[in-house]
Amino acid sequence: MAVQCPTCSKPAEKPHSPFCSRRCAQADLGRWFSGQYGVPSAEDPDSADLEALEEAIAEALENGTVIKGSFGRQ
Numbered sequence: 001m002a003v004q005c006p007t008c009s010k011p012a013e014k015p016h017s018p019f020c021s022r023r024c025a026q027a028d029l030g031r032w033f034s035g036q037y038g039v040p041s042a043e044d045p046d047s048a049d050l051e052a053l054e055e056a057i058a059e060a061l062e063n064g065t066v067i068k069g070s071f072g073r074q
């Protein structure tokens with residue numbers, strides 16, 4: 001029973017199975033990443049947003065330790 005390439009429906013070739021070629025395997029992988037297989041398509045946050053988030057977390061942690069450390073001392 002021949003396996004069909006999920007990308008182009010040609011018979012799959014062993015080294016690339018279940019795809020017929022490396023190109024088709026990569027095309028399928030690309031579709032996975034772009035969320036066409038039911039993966040929730042959460043938009044990538046901007047790196048600026050990530051930086052802001054990291055800063056906020058770092059600040060919160062810092063404040064948390066500061067508050068903890070200063071409680072009872074003053």
Ligand SMILES: [Zn+2]
Nearest residue numbers: 005008020024
């Ligand atoms: Zn193919």
